[in-house]
Amino acid sequence: MxxxxxxxxxxxxxxxxxxxxxxxxxxxxxxxxxxxxxxxxxxxxxxxxxxxxxxxxxxxxxxxxxxxxxxELGAQVVRQRSVYEAALPVMTDLHRRSGYTAYLSILLGGEIMHMERVGLWPAVGREWGVGARQAAELTAPGRALFAEMEPDEWPELEFASAPTCYSVRARSQLEREVARVRDRGGIAVDAQGCALGVTVVAAPLAFDDSGNRVALSVCGPTNSVRIETMAAAVRSAAVEIGYAASGVPRMRNRPLRPVPALTGFR
Structure with a gap:
């Protein structure tokens, strides 16, 4: 050449x-x-x-x-993908009713990248912004998506970062966490593994139009998150997004399960 x-x-x-x-x-x-x-x-x-x-x-x-x-170009890319278009109103409603921040994230190699965020908490830490990435093994969205995959399909993971004493530090520990996700019916929970005081609950969604694996999650202060309540709300929201993205009408128009309203995290 x-x-x-x-x-x-x-x-x-x-x-x-x-x-x-x-x-x-x-x-x-x-x-x-x-x-x-x-x-x-x-x-x-x-x-x-x-x-x-x-x-x-x-x-x-x-x-x-x-x-x-x-x-502007990034927004056009998001609008082209049906799962994102379907997710945004559900995420907005989930945030409005719970007070927690809702995220839509995709798996890119060994990392989770946040594509959408509705809510302002946590206000510190660049790893929580739109476009930011986190090591997948540390996150609830990552574990929720790994639970949908066979272990030999998992990307290469470095386990190089352990920001807190609650972080996943080895593949054997990750395998146990993913087994717990499957026991919960696909719902993943990370309690302070990414940052102290932060709890995240996540559920897998369908692939987007580019074949990326997508997860929905909510993020809130550990001392106020009621995990079972939030798990039910995230599961219900994931079902709503699935119906909306596929264009298949629901047989019954049931509202999402209510979650306790919080203040100070909108």
Whole structure:
């Protein structure tokens, strides 16, 4: 292949590396982006300048964030996928009735990526934002999806991160947790394994239009989450999303199981 043929591909790779630096991150400086992208600062600066001009990235002082153009395209991708369109009103209702934050997440390799979020709690920790990723073995959505798979279908897992004393640290421990998920009929619970004081309850959904495995979850303070009540609500919400995504009408229009209203986490 000639140098002329290689140049466009090399440039696309560099631009992709710069944009990948923003995944799950706070606003970043030029030095931080160059370090994440493994590029020289001069090259990173030239790429960022052009991305700012095109609206893909925005600059405020010495920091950069993803621009509105990126979010516009991302929103179009989400709207193209029926499971996301079906999930959003159910997630909104689940959040409204419970006070907990609702998430829609997909399995990407050994990580869970959050595609949608309805609710503001927890307000700290970039791993809880839309577009953020967490090690799948640590999360309730990850375990809910693993329970739908045979163990030899699981992605490669590193078990490199153990943020709390409640975290899953080895495959044997994960296998026991997944067995518990199956015993609960597919409902996964993570109590403080990702962060102290945070409990997450999750259920699997159907594949999206790109073949990604999707999970619904709710997240709330450990000292207020009633696991059995929330498990029933998440299971019911998952069924609602399944019907809405498939276009098959329900035989009876039964409301979702009510959950106790909370305050302070909307």
């Amino acid at each position: 000639t140098q002329t043929e290689e140049a466009p591909t090399a440039m696309i790779d560099r631009v992709s590396s710069v944009l990948d630096a923003f995944v799950g991150q706070r606003p970043l400086t030029l030095a931080e982006i160059a370090r994440h992208a493994h590029l020289p600062r001069s090259s990173t600066h030239r790429i960022l300048q052009r991305l700012v001009e095109l609206g893909w990235v925005e600059r405020s002082g010495f920091e950069y964030v993803l621009g509105i153009r990126m979010f």
